Amino acid sequence: MDHSEADIALVEKYFDAELNDAELKNFTTRLESDEHFKLLVEQEKALIAAIRFDGAASNLQYLEELETKLQKETPLRISSGSNKWYYYAAAAAVGMTILVTVFMNSFNENPDQLFQAYFTPYPNMFEPTVRSNQSSDSKRAEAFQAYEQGNYQKAATLFTDLLKDNKDAGMLLLLGNSNMMLGNLEEAKANFITLNDDFDDLDMQAKWYLSLCYLKNGEMDKAQALLKELGDTEISYATKAKELLEKVN
Amino acid sequence: MNQDEIIQKIKAGGRTELGLIYEEYREEFLRWVVKEFKCSLDDGKDFYQLTILIFHDNIKQGKLEHLVSSVKTYLFGIGKNIVKENFRKEKRFVPVSKEKWLKETLIDEPSDKIDDAVFERARNALGKLGQPCQRLIELFYYEKKSIPEITLELNYKNPETAKNQKCKCMARLRKLFEQESEQNTFTINHGSL
Numbered sequence: 001m002d003h004s005e006a007d008i009a010l011v012e013k014y015f016d017a018e019l020n021d022a023e024l025k026n027f028t029t030r031l032e033s034d035e036h037f038k039l040l041v042e043q044e045k046a047l048i049a050a051i052r053f054d055g056a057a058s059n060l061q062y063l064e065e066l067e068t069k070l071q072k073e074t075p076l077r078i079s080s081g082s083n084k085w086y087y088y089a090a091a092a093a094v095g096m097t098i099l100v101t102v103f104m105n106s107f108n109e110n111p112d113q114l115f116q117a118y119f120t121p122y123p124n125m126f127e128p129t130v131r132s133n134q135s136s137d138s139k140r141a142e143a144f145q146a147y148e149q150g151n152y153q154k155a156a157t158l159f160t161d162l163l164k165d166n167k168d169a170g171m172l173l174l175l176g177n178s179n180m181m182l183g184n185l186e187e188a189k190a191n192f193i194t195l196n197d198d199f200d201d202l203d204m205q206a207k208w209y210l211s212l213c214y215l216k217n218g219e220m221d222k223a224q225a226l227l228k229e230l231g232d233t234e235i236s237y238a239t240k241a242k243e244l245l246e247k248v249n
Numbered sequence: 250m251n252q253d254e255i256i257q258k259i260k261a262g263g264r265t266e267l268g269l270i271y272e273e274y275r276e277e278f279l280r281w282v283v284k285e286f287k288c289s290l291d292d293g294k295d296f297y298q299l300t301i302l303i304f305h306d307n308i309k310q311g312k313l314e315h316l317v318s319s320v321k322t323y324l325f326g327i328g329k330n331i332v333k334e335n336f337r338k339e340k341r342f343v344p345v346s347k348e349k350w351l352k353e354t355l356i357d358e359p360s361d362k363i364d365d366a367v368f369e370r371a372r373n374a375l376g377k378l379g380q381p382c383q384r385l386i387e388l389f390y391y392e393k394k395s396i397p398e399i400t401l402e403l404n405y406k407n408p409e410t411a412k413n414q415k416c417k418c419m420a421r422l423r424k425l426f427e428q429e430s431e432q433n434t435f436t437i438n439h440g441s442l
Contacts, residue, residue, distance in 0.1 A: 008423070012416065012419060017371070025259070027316065027373070029314075039347045042367070043371075043423070043426060044366045044423075044424075045363065046363050046364075046370075046371040047370055047375070047419075047422055047423065047426060048390050049356045049368060049371065050368060050371035050372045050374070050375045051262075051375060051386050051387055051390045051391055052319075052355060052356060052390055052391045053351060053352055053355070053356050053368075053372070054372070054375055054383075054387065055387045055390075055391025055392065056302055056306065056351045056355050056391065057351060058387075059264070059267060059305070060298060060300060060302060060347060060348075060351065062264055062267070062268070063267070063268075063271055063301060063302070064298065065270075066268050067270060067271075067294055067298070070272065070275065072349050076276060076279060076290065077290075078279055078280055078283045078284075078293070079291050086356075088401060116318065116319050116322065118323055119318055119322060120322055120326060120329075121318075121323075123329045123330050123333055124328070124330055124334075125252040125333070125406060147330075148327070148331075148334060149307065149327070149329045149330075150303060150304065150307050150312075150313060150323060150326065150353060151307060151310075151312040153312065154312065157344075157350055171289065180321070181316070181318055181326075182315075182316070183317035193264070199439040201258070216358045239318065
């Protein structure tokens with residue numbers, strides 16, 4: 001299919017982010033009204049996708065080769081679990097060593113180090129990312145996908161936008177986590193306070209992450225109060241909260 | 250080296266930096282993922298390789314410029330999501346299909362998926378392009394290197410020459426793609442006779 005040189009140049013400049021405002025306006029208008037032009041854009045998109053895919057596949061092959069080399073040089077033997085008693089004995093010995101190390105090190109840890117040690121962004125447990133989704137929910141899918149891929153800036157923008165129309169506790173929790181990852185502690189705190197105060201679900205998660213925000217911010221009294229509250233419960237955060245509270249104290 | 254320096258080093262670097270970051274967190278990640286998700290060591294390695302590629306890609310694409318947490322926290326966060334999504338999609342624990350994952354994660358947008366047949370034709374065309382064109386456009390579109398950086402890396406006379414060469418390579422690629430499409434149409438028509 002023939003395309004004019006001018007159209008090809010316009011499309012190439014678009015994908016190279018070199019269009020000025022007038023050219024961008026022209027591009028958008030053409031894309032909406034000209035099927036022939038739209039086909040050229042789709043073709044260029046597929047070509048760039050193929051280039052990116054081949055680059056990633058080639059890097060994957062490099063990592064696989066590196067892994068084979070590393071495994072030969074320094075073999076790793078890790079087992080996910082076994083009934084044999086000696087694995088338990090070894091695990092207990094390692095566990096004791098870790099406990100002692102953690103205990104000894106806890107005297108030297110400052111709030112920031114404790115934050116680094118205890119903060120892990122909450123996984124996306126709320127929405128499977130279905131990538132062929134073409135419905136009106138695609139923005140929602142895009143937000144969750146951005147979060148899963150660690151693109152926290154994009155995730156935060158999309159979650160903020162989506163939450164204006166849909167008060168969803170899961171999205172608010174992930175927005176708070178995105179803000180934490182981006183260093184927007186005040187926004188993250190506000191997210192978790194809202195989650196705790198205005199929603200019925202995910203209270204414990206909100207308190208746990210809020211306590212970590214306080215810790216990172218050096219607001220030790222508030223962090224301690226929340227950790228104590230969590231430690232007194234019987235939920236999955238209790239052990240972690242008690243352990244962290246001891247270190248904070 | 251602090252977190253932002255690591256990011257800058259990966260952004261400006263290539264394979265060496267990719268390998269270094271892979272080695273740095275390998276043992277810790279593998280011990281964690283095998284224990285946490287009760288998967289085999291080989292599955293853990295697949296998850297780790299994808300995690301590192303996503304981390305690398307996020308930096309190269311400018312999606313990740315600053316980290317408030319540690320690199321380790323960031324990597325473990327991505328790793329956890331990969332494992333959970335793989336489990337959710339397959340409804341049981343099966344080895345991850347890495348190439349499929351790369352396409353779905355790094356290439357497709359949820360709202361704008363590229364047609365599989367068109368994507369295959371694009372890959373075939375790219376396979377016929379040859380060097381140094383393939384390397385040049387990979388540096389530009391995948392590694393996100395600037396034209397001055399490519400000029401230095403591929404020893405072009407000046408940035409203008411590199412830019413011209415990049416445009417010529419893309420023109421050749423488009424032509425190869427059209428040939429692939431024509432061949433495809435011919436095969437379909439011929440097959441239906």
